[in-house]
Amino acid sequence: MEINDLTPAEQRVWRAFATGTAVDLRDTGADDRAPERTVRARVLRALLLNGPHEPGEIAAVKLAGAYVTGVLDLRYATVDSVVRLSQCHFDTAPDLSGAQLKYLNLSDSVLPGLSAARVRVDGSLRLTGCRIDGSVHLGGSQIAGALFLERARLVAAEPELPVLRLSQITVEDDLCAPGLHTEGGIRLGGARVAGSVNLEDARLSHPGGTALDAESLDVGTNVLGRRLRAEGRIDLRGARIPGRLDLLRTTLSNPGNTALRASSVVIGELWLREGPRITGRLNLRRAQIEQLDLEPEMLPDEVRILDLTYTFLTPHEPVERRLPMLVRDGTTYDPHGYEQLTAAYRRSGDDHAARRVQLAKQRRHRSTLSWYGRLWGHVQDAAVGYGFRPLRAFAWLLSLLAVGSVAFALDRPPALKPAEAPEFNPVFFALDLLVPVISFGQEAAYAPEGWSQWLSYVLVLAGWILATTILAGVTRTVSRQ
Structure with a gap:
């Protein structure tokens, strides 16, 4: 591509590329879709694949405030330079499927979607503050750094389709998404995050469906969800979280169905307290939890705890406040639940409470016997x-x-x-x-x-x-x- 074929805005970007100089088209004072701020996607593609280089300089596209027209098509391309397209407006969803990138930053940009399945990023991938009216597909991607989704707002174009696909993704650092707002489902099944998953203050909305599908999620440390608000099911079945699953002050709602499914999980600590009562069903069947920090006020009418195993139960509560949890399961009589609660009281040194739990167990068992x-x-x-x-x-x-x-x-x-x-x-x-x-x-x-x-x-x-x-x-x- 010849530089004479470029618009003035594109020429600024082209000249700045070789030295990695930042270009901010907002300094033109024009509207975001004005010609002075318009850059064709094929120009960016040509730069990233065959742009000029200068010895001793690090080439990079550092562009802010552009209106990008056309499809930024980097499918299966290898891009050796840094890509930072912040506060840009894309009229067509970029397609980065199978690409290999050094670093990608789309912070505060507006997009109609993003196709980046199986992308490989040697650094971090930033979607901080993005506004995306369509699906984001990152399934199977490998990110050597962190994945940032803070304050991003994602709205599904079609309600039945997931708005964020992260299935089988590998993140070698943290998945940072505090303040994330989604309207549509998130798929995180089979993902592996070496660090933590941060969903604090997030708003996940998919009423009647699955707001977060994270089956078999493998996390290196913690899943943080303080003040999370979820409309729809959160599914963590089979997840591995060696640190803590922090759900303090969360609001979980899925009327008539399961609000939180954490069955068959292995968790170091589960914090579920200080929030409003869960609307929907809580499923902790076959879960293995080292410390269960559970506040009775948050428990819904239906609690599934068959074969739940835990070592410590906090905070220390009177027996009358813990026993209702054991009778809200759909099973007629589950001796395992009573034994777990008894053991928890004994570990805390409250033998009197442990005996009362055992007495309640015998009385519950009595209801299953014949008349004699x-x-x-x-x-x-x-x-x-x-x-x-x-x-x-x-x-x-x-x-x-x-x-x-x-x-x-x-x-x-x-x-x-x-x-x-x-x-x-x-x-x-x-x-x-x-x-x-x-x-x-x-x-x-x-x-x-x-x-x-x-x-x-x-x-x-x-x-x-x-x-x-x-x-x-x-x-x-x-x-x-």
Whole structure:
């Protein structure tokens, strides 16, 4: 391309290329689409592929404020110079599919879309503050630096299509997108980010659909989503986040469907608190979390936690505030959930709360039994609280002992062999009836009659029931230890 064929604006860009001098066409004072600010895309392409070079200088396109017409077509091209097209207005979506670039900066530009699948960037890729009315396709790309999407606004041209495609992308640094605003779905499935993913203050909108599809996402450190607002599902199934998934003060909404799906994930810390109640379903099934920082107020009506595993549960809350989480799962009875909560309380040193969780577990299990199983369960619960309230057995024993002692003192049973019988003691006689196996010699020497005989039967039966329930409770305690 001859320089004589260029417009004055294009000539400025052409001359500045060899030395990497910045050109700002806004200094012309013309409107953004005026001829003084118009640069043809094919001129930029010619510069990037065959532009002039000067020894000892680093060639670069550093252009601001241009109105770029036509398609910037760099498909499968190798560009050895820096590309910075900031605050530019593109009338057609650039196509960079399969290209190899040193560095690409499109900050604060306006585009109708961007096709850059399988692009390779040796440095960073900046889309900071961009306004894009169409899809951005970066699937399968490899970025040696960071990917910047801060304050970018992306609106899907067709609601059923994703507005941002990052599937299988590899980012060797951070994915920085605080303040990102999308209207349409984001695909991040299978992506690998060596650093962190920052979505703080982002607004993701795809009502009724998937706002963020990040299945099998592999992150080197953290996923930061403080003050994130999402309309639609966030899907993190199978993600690997060794640091923390920070969802403090987030607003998650997907009425009638799943709002957050983090099943089968492996996460160091999950922070889910200080935000409004989740609208929709929370799915943490089969997740492995080292520290679960969960505020009960954020939990929705439906919580799926089957086979959820966690080591620590914070903040420390009373049992009454944690147990509802275990009954909001669709499963009838999940003993694993109760065991996890019990273990968490024990690690924090609250054995009383741990026993209460185990008692709630037995009561929940009772509802799944047959009628005779439920009946025996009620007996164990009333007698000793399934072994978790041993003092209740002592109270029952004292009460029955007092009743028997008074009754037998008022109506002394006759001796079977008066000459050989020991002196009658109503307290030890009642105790002989109540306590199985142990004998004080009273029961074998005296035979109550009439109503006192029926009372003795009741005491013997009550004693066996009490002993059996105590033994069952002790057995459960020993097995847990």
